Each structure stands twice: as structure tokens, then as C-alpha cells.
Amino acid sequence: MHSFWKNRPLLITIVTLVVLFILMIITAGQDDATGATSLIGGVLEPVQGFFYDTTDGIATFFTGLFTPNDLAKENAGLKEQVADLKGQLKEFEELKQENTRLQDLLNYKTQNTQFNYVTARVTGRNQGQWFVVFTINKGVSDGIRKDMPVVNQDGLVGRVTKTGANWSSIMAIIDASSGVPGHVERTRDNGVLKGADVSTGTAQLNMQLLPLDADLMPGDKILTSGLGGVFPKGLVIGEITEVSRAGTDNMQKFAIVKPAVDFLHLEEVMVITEETAGEASK
Amino acid sequence: MRYLIMGLMVLFSVFIMGGVFGAVSLFGLAPDIMLCFMASIAIMEKSLSAMWLGVINGLILDILFSTALGFYAIPYAVCGSLLFFIVKRFRFMDNFLIPMALAAGTFVVKDIITILMSYLMGLTINPGYIFVRFTLLSAVETGALMLLTHILIRWLYKIRALKTLRYDDIRFKM
Numbered sequence: 001m002h003s004f005w006k007n008r009p010l011l012i013t014i015v016t017l018v019v020l021f022i023l024m025i026i027t028a029g030q031d032d033a034t035g036a037t038s039l040i041g042g043v044l045e046p047v048q049g050f051f052y053d054t055t056d057g058i059a060t061f062f063t064g065l066f067t068p069n070d071l072a073k074e075n076a077g078l079k080e081q082v083a084d085l086k087g088q089l090k091e092f093e094e095l096k097q098e099n100t101r102l103q104d105l106l107n108y109k110t111q112n113t114q115f116n117y118v119t120a121r122v123t124g125r126n127q128g129q130w131f132v133v134f135t136i137n138k139g140v141s142d143g144i145r146k147d148m149p150v151v152n153q154d155g156l157v158g159r160v161t162k163t164g165a166n167w168s169s170i171m172a173i174i175d176a177s178s179g180v181p182g183h184v185e186r187t188r189d190n191g192v193l194k195g196a197d198v199s200t201g202t203a204q205l206n207m208q209l210l211p212l213d214a215d216l217m218p219g220d221k222i223l224t225s226g227l228g229g230v231f232p233k234g235l236v237i238g239e240i241t242e243v244s245r246a247g248t249d250n251m252q253k254f255a256i257v258k259p260a261v262d263f264l265h266l267e268e269v270m271v272i273t274e275e276t277a278g279e280a281s282k
Numbered sequence: 283m284r285y286l287i288m289g290l291m292v293l294f295s296v297f298i299m300g301g302v303f304g305a306v307s308l309f310g311l312a313p314d315i316m317l318c319f320m321a322s323i324a325i326m327e328k329s330l331s332a333m334w335l336g337v338i339n340g341l342i343l344d345i346l347f348s349t350a351l352g353f354y355a356i357p358y359a360v361c362g363s364l365l366f367f368i369v370k371r372f373r374f375m376d377n378f379l380i381p382m383a384l385a386a387g388t389f390v391v392k393d394i395i396t397i398l399m400s401y402l403m404g405l406t407i408n409p410g411y412i413f414v415r416f417t418l419l420s421a422v423e424t425g426a427l428m429l430l431t432h433i434l435i436r437w438l439y440k441i442r443a444l445k446t447l448r449y450d451d452i453r454f455k456m
Contacts, residue, residue, distance in 0.1 A: 024352030
């Protein structure tokens, strides 16, 4: 016992771990980043955004390079291009893609005027399989608050879980700890969509707590039901790909839902800051 | 100089892990560059500096991505202290194989702790699948990356950029 107290590194380690555990317990319920944490996030956000954008661009380039159709196009294009024009072309394509994405977002905005939005750029994403959380370049100073829903032109992305002055963290709906009340557009059967086991590496949702007589079929569109108050009614979540049974008695129904949003290539999102009309149009 | 370089290591690691690997991780696999830095520093110094480096890195990742401070920091703290206690007892240390094995091994430990913490936080995960599909392969990647980072860190100690007064007796075999 005496030697234990003399083992300074071990004591330091234990004290550090205890402090971190206490920190974790204290901060588990706090989602707003304030003071030092907000400042750290604010300082890191622009640089991280730069890294995210740059590597995303490189990834897109290589994806195109190894896709047969794109490869042929790319080869034909490369023959025609002189070296100094390649850079300009690349820049033009980036701008074109960005323009298309922003145009899609604008279309979404004009079609869904019942909400006020703040458009933001994705600046980072967590590494690993534990959470599906990403950061955006807008925060409290832009009117973003905790629990605000986040969408893009394809549908529901997630909700704001943490806010700093000029950045926010978004928990995607495919995160294992996320839950979204939703209903089947065709039959109005209600359920809760939970992020499927994140470790499978595929972005999918499990629709649970469905009525026993729920009439579901692959292809059915799933929308937010508005229950719970976090997500407004009528936002597109995804499409049923498989209907199955669960539970010990094999009597409970559940559905596997493919999200409408492509979570691997998220670049711009919109945070719904306010609902101007009483109810969603859908 | 020492703290500047360590600060840069943390920033580089956060940006690489949150920005680069967040955007282009191959099949969900990504090496942990911070563990490589930590293992290398632990080998060179036989001190708890690696643990502090990991804790700071983990806390920054927690601020950006986690729902509670500590989720990333605790595994790094455990790995940092584990590296210290292991390295302290090593009598023989080569330049490549043992450092690579240490980095890969601590990656496995870090992921096991993270799996346990995920359970505590109520996440639905399949630990067996994660371990085989992600942990083991990413550990191999981390071990391979350790080869490069260890050369860099050894060089930084050699030119005295990371040197501490306390460890004047560090031997170099480059």
C-alpha cells in the first residue's frame, strides 16, 4: 500500500482519469458549448473546414478517376486540355457543383417556405464508428440553437446538439443514439427511427415501435411525424428498403429505412431556425 | 520549442482526424496519428508527456464531436499511461518493430475502451463486428503509420527540438 502512494505516475494517471470521468458526467447533459470550449471550437473551425474541403475535393477527384465512365471522359478531356487550363477547369467544375448544390438548396427553400433557414457549410466530421457527428461553420451568432433540425435538399440530416459562437455540432439521424418520430407517408403508421448499428458502415435507420398491423412495403416514403416537438412534420427521412419482424415472439414489426440524405458527401446543410407557418406543407 | 511542436502535433492530429480522415476514410478505416505521436514520445522520453498530449487531443475532439467531454480523452489518457508503464519496463527497444507493435496494440486498447464507453453511453453497437472490421485493420494502419512518425519524432529529438532537460541520456540509433 505504501508503494502505491509512492508510485507518482500511477497516482497522476488515476487522478487524471477520475477528473475526466467527473468531467464526462458533468458535461453529459450540457450541449451548449460556452466559454473556453466555444472559443476552442471557434478557433479550430476555419482551419478544419479548409482541411475538410481540400480532402473532400481530392476524394471526389479520385472517385471520378476510378469510375469507368468518368475515366473515359476524363481521359478524353485530358487530351484536349493544355496544362494551364486544367487548373481553371477544375475550379470551374468546383464552382459549378457548388452552384448546383446551392441551387438545390434554394429550390428546397422556395418549396418549403414554412421555415426560416440558415445555410451552413460542413467543416468536419468525427472519425471512427462511434458517433455520426459533424461540425458546421455557423453558430449562436447566426441564430442557431440546440435541437434545431438540420436538412438539405434531399431531406432530414439531423439536429443541432452543441453550439459555439461561430460553429455547431450536428448529430446525424443515422447516429446510433439518435431517434426521430416518423410516419409512413402512404399509411400514416407512426414509428420511431433509430440510427442503425453505426458499426455496420452503412447508413441506414431502423423504424421501430410500429403498430402490429402496420401496412408497410419497400419503397414507402418515411416523413417526420412532428411528434416530440424537435422535428417539424413532413420532412423527408427516407425510404423503406426492407420490412421485418423482431422481438422474442417475432410479432413486432420493424422496417429498415434508407435515408434520403447522402451522409458521405454532405457539404452544405440548412438549419431550420424557425417555423413560420403552423404546419409543414407535406 | 518543445511545447510549440507538441501543440502543432495536437492541431495536426485534430485536423487530420476530423478533416482529412473524416472526409476520405477508406472503407471506414483510419489510422490514429495521435497514438503514433504518443507512442513515439513515450519511447523517447519514458515519461507521462504522451498521456498529456493524448488528453489534450482527446478533449479537443470531445469539444468538436462528442456529446460529453471525456469520451475521446479518457481512452487517450489510458493509452498514454499504458505506453509509459510498458515502455518503462522495456529493456530492449528497436527502431521499428516494437514501436509499430506498441502503436498498433494501444490502438486496440483504445478501441476496446471506446467500445466499453459506448455501451455506458447507451450506443447500439456490435462490438465483435467493430473489432474485426475496423479495429484490427485500423490498428495495422496505425502500426504502419508509426514507422513514419517514429522516424520524424526521433529526428526531432535528435535535433533537440523536443528534448527535455530531464532526459539527457536518450540514446539515438538512427
